[in-house]
Amino acid sequence: MNDQDDALNIIWVADNESLLSWCDYWAQLPVIAVDTEFIRRSTYFPITGLIQISEGDKAVLIDPLNIDEWAPLKALMVNPDVMKVFHACSEDLDVFDRLLGVLPMPFYDTQIGEAYASGQWSLSYVKLIHEYLQIEVAKDETRSDWTQRPLTDAQKRYAALDVVYLAKVYPLQIARLQEKNMLEWAIEDGESLKWQYKMNSDPEQNWSNVKTAWRLSPEGLTLLRLLFIWRDEQARKEDVPKGQILKDRTLWSLSKILPTHHKAISEAEELTGRQHRLYGDVILQNVALVKELSEDEYQLPLEMPLPSQTGELSKKIKAFVRERAAELQIAPEAMLKRKLLDPLVRHLFDGSAMDWTNPAMTGWRRDTIINPILEQFKKP
Incomplete structure (x- = not known):
């Protein structure tokens, strides 16, 4: 010391x-x-x-x-x-x-x-x-x-x-x-x-962040959401890590299979025998709930990952951000958060609506970097 x-x-x-x-x-x-x-x-x-x-x-x-x-x-x-x-x-x-x-x-x-x-x-x-x-x-x-x-x-x-x-x-x-x-x-x-x-x-807000959730059908997405929210409640009740209840990969696999009996549940990825015994009935109950819904009550499909054609645009925006950050002598990662890049690229590529609810998209950042990016790289 x-x-x-x-x-x-x-x-x-x-x-x-x-x-x-x-x-x-x-x-x-x-x-x-x-x-x-x-x-x-x-x-x-x-x-x-x-x-x-x-x-x-x-x-x-x-x-x-x-x-x-x-x-x-x-x-x-x-x-x-x-x-x-x-x-x-x-x-x-x-x-x-x-x-x-x-x-x-x-x-x-x-x-x-x-x-x-x-x-x-x-x-x-x-x-x-x-x-x-x-x-x-x-x-x-x-x-x-x-x-x-x-x-x-x-x-x-x-x-x-x-x-x-x-x-x-x-x-x-x-x-x-x-x-x-x-x-x-x-x-x-x-x-x-x-x-x-x-x-x-808030599991209601982040269930769709499960890796490759976008590959699931609307019916599968509906089950994923129900199981994701249930898992959080169960983990809180037992005070154990969420992955100890069911891993994300297991939730995704169950949502793809949509099991209607215990044998089908056993085919889910990374599911332990203990998890099956403890939670198998709950899984089947949630599948039954989804099966009772009409198609117009299913979750809407999620956006697919950005296509490979957007790679060059992403590189140009990153270079633009680094240059602007260097001018201001701040960290480029602070200039534009990593999670903000994809929605910007998607908007510029196919005209998808921008979500302005994230406070990181507003305030100083909107005038200093977001709007300049939109102006610099907008389609002619």
Whole structure:
């Protein structure tokens, strides 16, 4: 560790009264740095082992295994006057959603910010701290069991430094972004990340993302949707990973077969005997539901992958994005998210309607890169 760690002020909070007192203190501050430690090896939901908060001086380690009154922290996480600073926060969002039932707001992600501040994409926490503070951070406790008690001194120090240093980096990064007039860009992308998290958490919204789902018939797609949503509910109920209920490939295979008896179920890909015994009847019940529907109640066919003829157009758009990103000195991956390329190419190729509901398609990005692409590559 660095010499600057010697005076590290670590405070352990393991009761409701202390948490309330600290939340009252943090509610008076404009900014706090936040991190979480959790394990998720064999469960659907993350098991929270620790929550760390710092204003840059004191590192408060909150023990979720001994606290059961979370209203003060919930109120803090949605306090509009307190900015919550994270680094690479997508998994932290899951922790707070599970533990508190809310997503932090307002919040700021320094990994997103650095894509604009220095043009470095997906920068690790270790490299971020070295970039701004010239401090080498050890990550030897990354794989620790954060649910063990007591935590070791090394674990506590590791967890504390995650937020103390983050609080120190935040104003330095903000200054760089303000100099480039890109602070709002980073904040917008944080909101886009939150929107994407909600979409990814909703099986009604992402069932069609199963690989090669587009190959299925409307009847098969209808079964896929029903099984996908059921699987999510079952995984939540059992608190196990979704793949332990049924893998995506198994869902797809069942949707292709449309089995009406147990022998047909056994032909599904990557289906274990245990899964067949536990869930075979449910699978048949869902197939029966689909069979009772009329054709006009089936799911509409999904779009096929882009044809090979669009390859050259995709390359030209990527080159255009890289050139524009270089001009602005930002990461090309931040300039145009990978998932936005296909709908743009499809629209330009065959006139498919654009979906403007994704916040990553609006805001600064629409005027800065989306509209220029549409103008540059529109058919004559």
